[in-house]
Amino acid sequence: MSEKKLSANEGIKTRSNYLRGTIAEGLADLSTGCLSEDDQQLIKFHGSYQQDDRDLRPDRRKHRLEKAYSFMLRIRLPGGVSTSEQWLKTDWLADTFANGTIKLTTRQAFQLHGIIKTNLKRTIKEINDVAMDTIAACGDVNRNVMCNPNPFLSSVHADALQAAKDISAHLTPATRAYHEIWLDGEKVQTSEDDEQEPIYGKTYLPRKFKITIAVPPSNDVDIFANCLSFIAIVEDGKLVGYNVAVGGGMGSTHGNEATYPRIADVIGYCTKEQVVDVAEKVVMVQRDFGDRTDRKHSRFKYTVDDHGPEWILAKLNEYLGYNLEPVREYKFTDNGDRFGWVEDETGDSHYTLFVEGGRVLDTADYPMRTGLREIAKIHDGDFRLTANQNLMIAKISKEKRPQIEALLEKYGMAKSHERSALRLATIACVALPTCALALAEAERFLPEIVTQLEEKLEQVGLRHDSITMRMTGCPNGCGRPFISEIGFVGFGPNRYNVYLGGGHAGQRLSKLYRKDVPASEIKPLLDPILEHYAKERQEGEHFGDFVIRAGYVEKTIQGGDFHKNIKPEAVALQG
Structure with a gap:
C-alpha cells in the first residue's frame, strides 16, 4: 500500500527556500494588487493574509475589475503587552496605511486591515522600528504566545510574562527571509540542510501551533482551547512551575465529523526553569508526528487524539531526557476580564476598558481611538491586550492616575464597562467583509x-449575570465559540449553528443545540431558555451548567465525541 500524498502546502514550504518563495518579486509587480497562490501561503509566515473586500465583489465583477485586494497584518505581542510608543505607532499606521481602525485579537495581538500591496513593506518596517514584528504571527509555526494580562499578583505576572517572551523568542523561525524581504537585510546563501531552522526544519510544522500561559484562578487565555498551555503553580506567593496541558483546539468543518474541537489534557508538571525546553520539545513532537497529508487533520489536537495523551507524555519525556512530574493541584473560576480599576500589590493601578469586538475606532459619539492616543502620549506604564479582545491601561502610577482618569472621562471611556454582563463577555471574529x-x-x-x-x-x-457568548463567521473557531456557554457559528449568509453548555471557566466543550438557525430566529430561540435559567437555576449555577442539567443539551467529552450523543450522567464534569 502506497503512502498518502503530502498536502500541497508541504510542497510549497519545501520549494520556498526557507519562506522566501517569490514574495519579493510579487511585491515589485505593480500590474496586480495580489500575490501568486504559493506566495499567499508563504506570506502568512511573515504575519500577513491577502484579503479582498467581499462587500465590493459584485460591483467590481460587474465592471470587470480585479477584486479589491488588500492585506491584513498581525503584529506579535508576546503576553499581549505593548508600550505607549508601540501603541502610538500602531495608531499612526492604522491611519497612514490601513483602514483607520485597530483590531485587538483573541490572541492578544494587533491586527491592521486594508493595507494595499505597495504599502506592505513600508508598514512592516515601521512596525519593526518600534521593536515589534509580524514574523510567525500566522503560518505553520508557533504563533503569538499568550499570557494572563492581569493575574492577582503582579510579581507572578512578571514571571509568567517573561516565560511567554522567552518561549516566543526561542520558537521564532530562524530564517533570514523576513529580514531580507521586509527590512532590507543582507542576503545570505542558504543550503538544503536544516541548519537554518534547528527546531522546525525546512517544512516547519504541519499546521499552526498555539501556546498560552495562565495564572489561576483566571483562565482568561482559554488554556483548554490551545495546542500547548502552561498553568502557573504558585506557592507562598511565588511562581514555582507549571502544569503542562496539550491537545486543545477549536477548528472543525461543517459536515465533516472527522474534524472537531477538543479541549486539552493536563499531562504533567515542569519547573519554571524547564518551561522553554518543554515548549520546544512539544513543538518537535508535533513536527515529527503531526499529519502532513491532510491539513484538516494536521493540528496537534489530532496528533494527541490519534496517539493518546499517555503516548504524547512518554514521547515528550523521551525528547526531554527527563520526566515531567505529576500534575499539581489548580483551580480556574472564570475566563472573563475584570473591568474598571484594579490596584496591585505594588500600588500601581490598572484600568480595563471594554472594547466591543476588539475594534478600536472613533465614532461620532464615542472617540475611543482618539482618547487612547491622548492617554498613550502621557502614560508611562504599558497597554495589555486581553484574550477577550479588551484593553488594559496597565501600571498607571499614582502621579499619572488623575490625568488618565480625566482623559477617560473626557473621551467617554470611564463608563465603558457599564454594560450588561452578557455584552461584556462576548467575543467575535472579524468575519465579513475581509475574511x-x-x-x-x-x-x-x-x-x-x-x-x-x-x-x-x-x-x-x-x-x-455573566454568560459567555461568542460568534464566529465559520467553524474554524477563531473566537473560541465551542467552549462558550452560548456559541454561534456561521453556517451560511445570515444563518448560524447555535451551541450551548460550554464551561463558564472555559473547561468544557459546548454542544450543538440547533443547526442552521436564521438570524431572525435567534432571539425567540434563546429567550425562553434565559427565562427558564432565571427561574430555575441553583445558587451559584452558571448558564452552561444549567442548560445541561435542564436537558437542553447533553454533555460533550473529548475528541470525536463532540458529534456524538453523550448522556449528562455518563461523564464527570471536566475541570
Missing part, C-alpha cells in the same frame, strides 16, 4: 444579537 473563510457575519452582527437578548435579560433580572 475569505467567513460564511456569515460575526463582528458586525453580534452586538445586534446582544441588544436583542438584553430585553429579556432585563425582564428576568439577569443583566448583571
